[in-house]
Amino acid sequence: MTEFDAKGRAAQSNRAGRFETLQRDGIDDGWGRDTPPVLRTHVRLERPRSVISYNRSPDLPFDRAINPYRGCEHGCVYCFARPSHAYLGLSPGLDFESRLIARPDAPQILERELAVKSYKVATLALGTNTDPYQALEKTHGITRRILQVLQACQHPVAIVTKGALIERDIDILKDMATRDLVRVGISVTTMDPKLSRLMEPRAPSPARRLQIIERLANEGIPVRIMVSPMVPALSDYDLEAILQAGRDAGAAHASWIMLRLPREVSELFQEWLGTHYPDRASRILARLREMHGGALYDAAWGKRMRGEGPYAEMVAKRFAIAVRRLGLKTQGAALRTDLFRAPVLPGAQMSLL
Template sequence: MFRPAWHPAGMVDELPDRAVKGRGSLSNRSGRFEPTRRVAIDDGWSRPARTQPDRTGPGSSPSEATDDDALPPLRTVLHDDTSRSVIARNDSPDIPHDRSLNPYRGCEHGCIYCYARPSHAYLGLSPGLDFETTLFRKPRAAELLARELRARGYVPKPLTLGSNTDPYQPVERQERITRGVLEVLRDFRHPVGIITKSALVTRDLDILAPMAAEGLVSVAVSVTTLDRDLARRMEPRAATPARRLETVRELAAAGIPVAVLASPMIPGLTDHELEAILEEAAAAGAKRASYILLRLPLEIAALFQEWLHEHAPDRAARVLSLLRQCRDGGLYQAAFGTRMRGTGPYAELLRRRFHLACVRLGLNERRLELDCTRFRPPPAPGDQLGLF
């Protein structure tokens, strides 16, 4: 469907957004702080069809396309983040940790529902395609973390890696920033919890397993759906559901406490899989579990609706209706205490189903407490050695 847009020559047709292979968002609309809005329009000039490479990248076979389709490939672009500190603090009553570290801003996984998308608007970028293609790495993260942990008066508490964007997204394979951060935490004997949906976390078993033996680490693996095709469209560059469950198995076998996050649960689309996800995760060795009802703050509401009408048009009306039933008639309610779980009969049914499944599967029987008493800053170059 075309939407009218303003042009010096009058009202013209705005080109519709289309799915891009390997990317979650359909559009790249300006963020909420931008004074202008840029759109692609049909200027009426037609050109003959030409052959262009497919957008999947180098080595792909060419495909016939009109000039309207001849868009450049959406490649990932990396920039350096020049922040002078890396530990982020929060006092939210809905979050079980008060400090976190995110090695990257933006996330190449491209999950359409990601609650971190609106943060790209603070950078003057779109929470849509910009969020998953224009990334900011923190090359000095390990150095800055060590400096902050040595600060006089620092009190250790569990630090979360991946509270906003995934610390093991694809670029980490080359950048190795997350691994550098883990090396610092290991050397300081500082407790850390990791949240990811990537199998790359198993690369660092040589660091994680010894830390787990000292009660210093836990890992939570996000499994949103067991449907491989749905996952490919909803989380295009994340590990497949089967690979994530295998990751749970590998972590558990290495003695690392592992949890499954069945999040977000999307009413009418993925919520019927809740019990199956928990069963598969428990069989793989997970001992804890949690879930979050789909959250659609700020720009995510429009992005998710675009995606829904493109990839699940037959279920779009029902999904949005159920969400409104869980959000007091809106698509999102930001109030503490209810934003993670929702309200109303449908949200209560989901909560009850989760509780009963956890009881049946033996999940969440024990509370995991990471050990903060082992924290010891290692000697820095030039430090006086201790007597004992």
């Protein structure tokens, strides 16, 4: 008997993270329970001392980010952020999509960090690790309050999401867009709703994400269609169709990233393949090994996002040809930083100028 019913979840197991010494397994205790209990979502609160995280990765177009939540109920099986749950003593498997953490004080802490005299403004990325518009946001509203802080001090922000709840914040985004302070990336992995439901069980459907692009674009908010991640021999055939649909919906820019399988994600993805696509598993994994020198993943900068070799080069060429044909751009103009005004905290002396 399994420990619980994980219907509607992507991960097939709840293996302990790499820092744990014990592995937990469900067993039949002999009491004759016919069906296991349904896996419910649990949320706890975290009150961090700081919320802006910095990076020096040459692979990323930003050096700072903020994440309102830890874990993500969208439950994408391929999510590269899953291993971060291990730092919390939780499983990167089912725990990642069912045991979530909200950071309700994030807007106030962000305001304090932006008010520091030594702060140097640059585009802040929102939603780089977990989706800022997952279902949890509807209850907690942390993302909206973060945007209100950024709007008030005219700070540039780049958002990445699959969540339809972003439409709720069009009033803020539209205002910021008039001053070149915001851009939004909507990721679409496949045009196949069945495949999407298996890989991303609680994320909006591909068709719904295209509606999000159209709604934002119609309001003058710059949108990028992100073909991310490309799964070799499973969703790669959809590359051109996704770009076409994104352009038709109003996206002006496009990007792509190859499937990444860091740490625990590798085993989780292989389990998922064995359950849903056992006939394609060997071919998919072989393609990944071709791109990473025989391994399923190479974390080296310059390689981890795209891979190397003939297959990776072919995908890159297909993308380049498609964006040129569709008139999409891959590089956008930099967001404005000259409008930034540091927030004035309660009790602080205001400037006379």
